[in-house]
Amino acid sequence: MSLLAIQDLEITYRTQRGICRAVDGATFEVPAGAVVGLVGESGCGKTTVARAITGVLARNAEIAAGRMIFAGRDLVGLDRRAYNDLRWRDIAFIPQSAMNSLDPVYRVGTQIAEVLTIRGGFDRARAGRRAVELFEMVGLNPQRLSDYPHQFSGGMRQRAAIALALALNPKLVIADEPVTALDVIVQRQVLDTIRDLQRRLGISVILVTHDISVVAYVCDYVVVMYAGQVVEAGATDAVLSRPRHPYTMGLYNAFPDLQRSGDLLVPIEGSPPDLFEPPEGCRFAPRCPFVLDRCQTASPPLDRTDTRHLSACWRTAEASELRNRAREASTWLHS
Template sequence: MSLLSVRDLAIDYATKGGSLHAVSRGTLEVGAGEVVGLVGESGCGKTTLARALTGVVPRNATFEAGEIVFEGRNLLGRPVSEWRDLLWRKISFVPQSSMNALDPVYRVGAQMDEVLRLRGGMGRAQARERTDELFRMVGLDPRRGTEYPHQFSGGMRQRAAIAMALALQPALVIADEPVTALDVIVQRQVLDTLRDLQARLGVSVLLVTHDISVVAYVCDRVVVMYAGEVVESGTARDVLETPRHPYTMGLTNAFPDLERAGGTLAPIAGGPPDLRHPPRGCRFAERCPFALARCRAETPPLVVAPNGHASACWRSDEAPALSELAKDPSTWTLTSTSAA
C-alpha cells in the first residue's frame, strides 16, 4: 500500500473572473522510502497540489472532488485539527524559498528548538541536543545555530529548512522547488544532502520542480503535470527515456543534453491555457504538434500500462514514433507557426 495516494483531486480558486480550476485531475502515488518528482512548467498546478497535501491552502481555494489518502486514511472531510496534527510529525514542508521557512528576526537554532518543544513535546535539554544533531546531519556547524537567517548563505538556509522539516522524523517531506534560487554547485550539494538523508532515514519525498535535470538526478518516479492535470507518470527512467505524452517529450527536448552537444534546443511554443476557461479535450492540444481533431474534442483518460507507466494521450500507442519526431526542432517550429 502506498504511503500517499492522491486520486482525481480537484481544487478551484474563487477569483473575480470566475472559478479558476487550478487542479482538475490530480492523481499520484508516493511509496514508503520513495522520492517522487512532480514536474511541469510554471502555472501547471504543482504547488497547489503539493500544498493541498498539508491542508494549508488559501482561503479562496476549495476542494471540489477527489481523495488524499495518507497512511490509509482519506484526509479530505476530516476535521482541520486532525489534519494539522499530522504537520511536522507525519508530513512536513520545505517551501520554495528558504527565507519563507525561517523567521528573519529569530535565531535559526531557536526556531528549531521551538518546533521540537511545541510540536514534538521535548524538554529544553533534549531539544537542544536534537537541534545540534540536525545541524550536523545536514552539514552545518551546530554553533551557527546562534546566528540569524541573513547570516547564512542561500545553501545554508536551504539546509536549515531541510533540517527543520526532518526535525520530528516525518514519514513524508514535501519539498517545493528547494534548489531553484541556488547556483548549480550548491544545488547539487543540497540535492545530495536531501537524497542521502532520505536513504538513511527512510523518509518519502515529494519533490516539486520544473527542472528535468533535478528529476533525473534524484527521483525514483516522476509525475508530469500540465494545466492542472497529471498527464504522465512512471519510473524516472521510463518517463525520461521513453515518454508517452507529447508534453513530456517537449520538456525533455527543451533541456540541454550532453549526448547531443551543439544540438538545437526545441522550446514548446505558446503557453498553458486560461484555467478559468479550460479548453475541451486535451489541454495540451493547442501546443501539440501531433494533435488530432479528437484531441480537441475529447479528454483522454490517464491509462496505466502493465509496467505502471501512465499517460493521458489519445496517441500514446504511437509514442516511440512520435518521440523520434519530437526530437527534431522543426517539429515544434511548425507548431509555433500554426499557433501564430
C-alpha cells in the same frame, strides 16, 4: 505499498475573474521510501497540489473533489486541529525560499527547539540535543544554531530548513523548488544532502520542480503535470528516456543538456490554456504536433495499460513512433 495516493484531485480558486480550475483531476502515488518529482511549468498546478497535501492552501482555494490517502487515511476534509497534529510529525514542508520557513527575528536554534517542544513534546534539554543532532545531520556546524537566519548563506538556510522539516521524523517531506534559488554548486550539495538523508531515514520525498535535470539527478519517480492535470507518470528513467506524452517529449527537446552538444533546442509553440475557461478535449491539443480530431473533443484519461508508466494521451499506443517524430525539430515548427 504507497504512502500517499492522490486520486482525481480537483482544486479551484475563487477569484474576481471567476473560478480557476488550477488542479483538475490529478492522480498519482508516492511509494514509501521513494523520491517523487512533481514536474511542470508555471501554472501547471504542482505547487497547489503540494500545498493541498500539506494542508496550507490559500484561503480562496477549495478542494472540489478527490481524495488524498496518506497512510490509510483521507486528508481531504481533515479539520485544522487534525492537520496540526499531522504537520511536522507526519508531513513536513521545505519551501523554495528558506526565509519563508525561518523567522528573521529568532535564532535558528530557537526555532528548531520550538518545533520540537511545541509539536513534538520534547523537554528543553532533549530539544537542545536533538537540534545539535539535526544540524550535524544536514552538514551544518551546531555552533551556528545561535545565529540568526540572515547570518546564513542561501545554501545554509536551505539546510536549516531541511533540519527543521526533519525535526520530528516525518514520513513524508514535501519540498517546493528547494534548490531553484541556489547556485549550481550549492544546489548539487543540497540535493545530495536531501537524497542522502532520504535514504538513511527511509522517508518519502515529493520534490516539486520545473527542472527535469534536477528530477533526473535525484528522483526515483516522476509525475509530469500540464494545465492542472497529470499527463504522464512513471519511473524517472522510463519517463525521461522513453516519454509517452507529447508534452514530455517537447519538454525534453526544449531542455539544454550539457552532455549533448550542438543540438538545437526546440520550443513548444504557443502557451498553456486559460484555466478559467479550459478547452474541451486534451489541454495540450492546441500545442501538440500529433493532434487528432478526437483530441479536440474528448479529454484523454490516464492510460493504465502499463501500470508502471501512465500517460494521458489518446495516442499512447503509438508512443514509440511519435517519439521518433518528436526528435525532429521540424515536427514542432508550426506553419
